[in-house]
Amino acid sequence: MSDATPRWRAIAALLFGACVIGVSPILFRLADTGPAAAAFWRLFFAVPLLLAMTWRTEGGPGRPTGLGAIAGVMFAGDLIFWHYGIQLTTVAKATVLSNLTPVVVTLFAWIFLRERPRLQFLAAVALAVGGAWTMALAKGSGAAGINEPLGDLLSAATAFWYALYMLAIGAGRRTTSAGRLMVWSSIVGAPIMLVAALMLGEQILPLSLGGWAACVGLGLTHVFGQGAIAWALGRLPTSTASVVVLVQPIVAGLLGWLLFAEALGPLQGLGAAIALSGVVLAQWATRPRAQPSTPNT
Structure with missing residues (x-):
């Protein structure tokens, strides 16, 4: 890793x-499997490509790493909790609660990694999360969830799982390449998701060629989307990265509008603009401080 x-x-x-990750909700909708099963296929199809990439660039995946394994467990929890949370509560509430990730990451990075945020960055977090929440809250149209209290709990836990995943990847990037971390986190996460799908009685195999294509697409989004995020986490503060990935629901919303005619209302557009403003402010707030020049003596 080069500084x-x-x-x-x-x-x-x-x-x-x-x-890239913003495309995954669209592909998940097209994959005719259970929620945890779709998450399993995402990693199943990603692993061979990740292995090929690490063999080509680094001579192999190396030995398993503890942080890679932890990241795999956390990512499995993230996908399973979010997929089932969104089934039990409303889409809007599930999206709102899962967008707590930057808050969790910022607190953990501040307390445990000593990445002390500036005041401007805390304002950026509030702005970006507020914009994402506004966009999510504008989506819903009154339908009640199957079990909203449980769904709300699972959705809130999604933010916690993904925050821990990002922190594990960020810490692992200090000593390990992004490719190797992605390989081992995916190898660990895939069987967890398969076991969860079997225990929950889900449909495991896609029922159509389109479903199989969507599952392969999920694997590609994992390799190139999460792979790019993992690479960047070796070069940016974890708290900064957690705010930038709020671009993800905005991309998903735009694709839903283009592909499924899910029109974006004025409040959704306002929320997207506010969230993007927070992302820009976060980058400004975390820019390297200029070093004062010392006069020649």
């Missing part, structure tokens, strides 16, 4: 990864 990588490249990789 000489320009900051703009890390930001660009992070934005690219968030945009």
Whole structure:
């Protein structure tokens, strides 16, 4: 890992990864399997490509790492809790609660990683999360969830799981490449999701060629989306990265509008603009401080 990588490249990789991951809800809708089963296929199809990439660039995946395994467990929890949370409560409430991730990451990074945020960054977190919440709250149209209290709890836990995943990847990137972390986190996470799908009695195999194509697409979004995010986490503070990935629900909303005619209302557009403003402010607030020049003596 090179510390000489320009900051703009890390930001660009992070934005690219968030945009790619924003496609995954569309593919999940097209995959005719159970929620945990779709998450399993996502990692199942990602692992061979990740292995091929690490063999080509690094001579292999190396030995399993503890942080890679932890990241795999956390990511499995993230996908399973979110998929089932969104089934039990309303889509809007599930989206709102899962967008607590930047708050959780910022608190953990501040307390445990000593990444002390500036006041401007805390304001950016509030702005970005508020915008994402506004966009999510504007989606719903009155339908009640099957079991809203349980769904709300699972959705809130989603933010916690993904925050721990990002923190594990961020810590692991200090000593391990993004490719190797992605390999081992995916190898660990896949069987957890398969066991969960079997225990919950889900439909495991896609029922159509389109469903299989969507599952393969989920694998590609994992490799290139989460892979880009993992790479950027080696070059940016974890708290900063957690705010930038709020671009993800905005991308998903725009794709839903384009592909499924799910029109974006004025309040949703306002929320997207506010969230993007928070992302921009977060980058400004975390820019490297200028070093004072010392006069020649």
